[in-house]
Amino acid sequence: MPGIDRDVGTAAALKPSEGSVSEKDFEELVLRLHEIQAVKFGSFKLKSGLMSPIYIDLRVIVSYPDVLRRVAEVMWHQVSGVEFELMCGVPYTALPIATCMSLLHSTPMLMRRKEVKDYGTKKAIEGAFQKGQSCLIVEDLVTSGASVMETVEPLEHEGLKVADVVVLIDREQGGAARMASNGLRLHSAFTLSFIIGVLRRHDLVSEQVAADVKAFIAGNQTFDASAPKPAATRPKRIPFEERAQLAQNACGKRLFELMARKRSNLAVAADVGTVQEVLRIAEAAGPHIAVLKTHVDIFDEWNSGIAAQLRKLAEEHDFMIFEDRKFADIGNTVVSQYGGGIYRIADWSDMTNAHLVPGTGIIDGLKTVGGPKGCGLLLLAEMSSKGALATGAYTEKVAEAAVANQDFVMGFICQTPAKWSTQCPPGLIHMTPGVQLASGGDALGQQYNTPEHVIGSGGSDVIIVGRGIIKAQDPGAAAAEYKEAGWAAYQLALQS
16 A cells, blocks of 8 residues: 555555555555455366366455455445446445445445345335436456346336446456446456456466466357347246236236136226216126226216226126226326316226326326325336337337336336337236237227237237127127137247
8 A cells, every 4th residue: 555565465454545546556455365365276166167277256355354445445446437326236245345335435325135035025126215316336256247237137127227337356258248238337446367467476376377367268258249139038928926926016916816816818998988888898798807998088977876886896796997097197287187086086996097208207196196095007108009109219218117116007008018128027017908809900090919919929918808899799708708818828928
């Protein structure tokens, strides 16, 4: 350290630095890591099964406070020009390093659970934070970058922004390139080449060992930046029973459980003009459906008594009610539209939906009304009408907003979620309208798809059927037919 005149090859403790970290500080830390056997040479079998001439074990630094502090200092030095509000250490070895950095520089820290508990808060990220804050990832060692990416994903799911990663040692085996391909900047205190160079200058490793390490690095790269990216693969479908345990919204959880219990992923769109007609359809189709979708503002009348009749039918036939309101105003306005007026939608419907055009404030507004009542919100990510503008970047923004608000957002109204770039958590549900047993369209631009297409290649969960049931001579029989078709498509999707 500055002002210290000693043999850096001894086991004397490092003293805290004063001012900026110098080149000598970096060199002394490498020698100290070698002394405490955090860096070893020989023949070591790695987790991958490969035999390596070098082994780095940074877990040992927790027993050397002087080393832990200096590690935290040099890593902080490497990100001195980076703007961030929070830090999160990759479990587990990096956690004490991140804690030390947090204490030395008064920066809030978060923790990622490696195993999310199925009780309590069930949080993947622990700590105090707000959506939109920037978070620095802290890691001890980077080889492929896989552990870093496992931490980035849950942070981003919580709405946090991650752009920078700081690491003590970069093994130079492709981790930096992999992170760059994912839009992340890697800031490393040391590369393996730098460490070997310092130890060679101090005659602590032989030329042969140095050559062996260099050859190992060159021959065991984990990422080829020039190689074409493989086609994205969707994760294997998970049964509704399991997804119910992953749903963070109570209404979404109930719907998954109901579908599994009733063996139905069918929603009927009761887009009719009279109360008598919607009650007739609910009675006839009720035994076969998971969801009854309404448009309350096109009914010829409405009052609390009608709402009570609809709720009674829902309880008798075990289905949920989805008011297809398509809210699209600012948060303040939708609070009144959802909870008040002559319809009082939140009092009798289990779920509703909204456009994200006004921004995420619409989610916050609706949540203040529906959240305490155990309701759920579906975001309109795509629409079934020809020429709809809800596509591409807009759809991806909707998906991101849902991921960041899973306590109230239960899923989406969509068309082909399998094609989205954003792979949403399995606790979110996908519901697709415009379904008929034969594909096609109508004169007003409504496009129809079959249950097999919607559930299979489309990647959706729930088929929403309107005219195929409500215009049928026997709505109950038609609903039974669609129920069988939808469930068969779901079971086939589980096997693919």
